[in-house]
Amino acid sequence: MTRGTEDIEALIDIMARLPGLGPRSARRAVLHLIKKRALLMQPLAEAMTHVAATAQQCVSCGNIGTAQVCPICIDPGRANGQICVVEDVADLWAMERGHAFSGRYHVLGGTLSALDDIGPEDLHIPKLLTRIREDAVTEVILALNATVDGQTTAHYIAGELEGTGVSVSSLAQGVPVGGELDYLDDGTISAALRARKAF
Numbered sequence: 001m002t003r004g005t006e007d008i009e010a011l012i013d014i015m016a017r018l019p020g021l022g023p024r025s026a027r028r029a030v031l032h033l034i035k036k037r038a039l040l041m042q043p044l045a046e047a048m049t050h051v052a053a054t055a056q057q058c059v060s061c062g063n064i065g066t067a068q069v070c071p072i073c074i075d076p077g078r079a080n081g082q083i084c085v086v087e088d089v090a091d092l093w094a095m096e097r098g099h100a101f102s103g104r105y106h107v108l109g110g111t112l113s114a115l116d117d118i119g120p121e122d123l124h125i126p127k128l129l130t131r132i133r134e135d136a137v138t139e140v141i142l143a144l145n146a147t148v149d150g151q152t153t154a155h156y157i158a159g160e161l162e163g164t165g166v167s168v169s170s171l172a173q174g175v176p177v178g179g180e181l182d183y184l185d186d187g188t189i190s191a192a193l194r195a196r197k198a199f
Contacts, residue, residue, distance in 0.1 A: 008034070060131070062107030062124055064089050072096075078104050081138035085128065085157065087111055087145055091181040095143060100190035103141075106131060111149040112156055125157065132166060139167040142199055145180045158199045169196040 008030065015026035033041040057063070058070035065071065072078055082103030086092050092105050108123045120126065132140065140161060144150035158168045171192040181189065 098186035111153040142170040
């Protein structure tokens with residue numbers, strides 16, 4: 001490390017921990033930010049400080065925003081009886097990018113996993129079941145990743161909803177086995193949502 005560059009190296013180390021960035025990509029990103037200090041780095045630092053102080057989880061669905069209840073949950077136009085269940089906030093944002101879904105969401109915060117000792121109580125499954133009972137939900141769309149853990153979680157939720165009269169469906173064509181929603185294009189997500197099938 002060159003003398004006098006400790007702060008820059010520390011920033012590179014932090015950036016390298018971000019998903020999709022390794023040490024070399026982080027070094028290039030930091031160098032670019034420094035070169036465009038006034039245009040990029042200072043506004044980025046201010047935005048990050050603001051988000052760090054205000055970001056919070058929606059108390060209803062688990063989305064990330066800057067208020068206790070996110071805009072999706074407070075929008076009366078989205079109270080149409082549909083709840084789309086997703087694994088993570090990134091999946092919710094992926095669904096929203098496609099503008100294909102007009103109901104509300106529920107973020108589980110992960111999937112069931114016997115190997116990792118993650119059970120229903122470790123996720124937001126009990127809260128989901130409470131929402132379904134209290135919010136006059138008519139359809140639950142299981143938009144979980146097509147992985148073993150994702151499908152195990154989907155089957156568990158479907159089993160919990162048996163006999164409730166709530167329609168349970170899942171995403172259909174377009175979502176490959178082993179695929180993750182956050183990596184799919186908007187058209188694929190829209191097609192899968194339109195072609196959802198009974199679970």
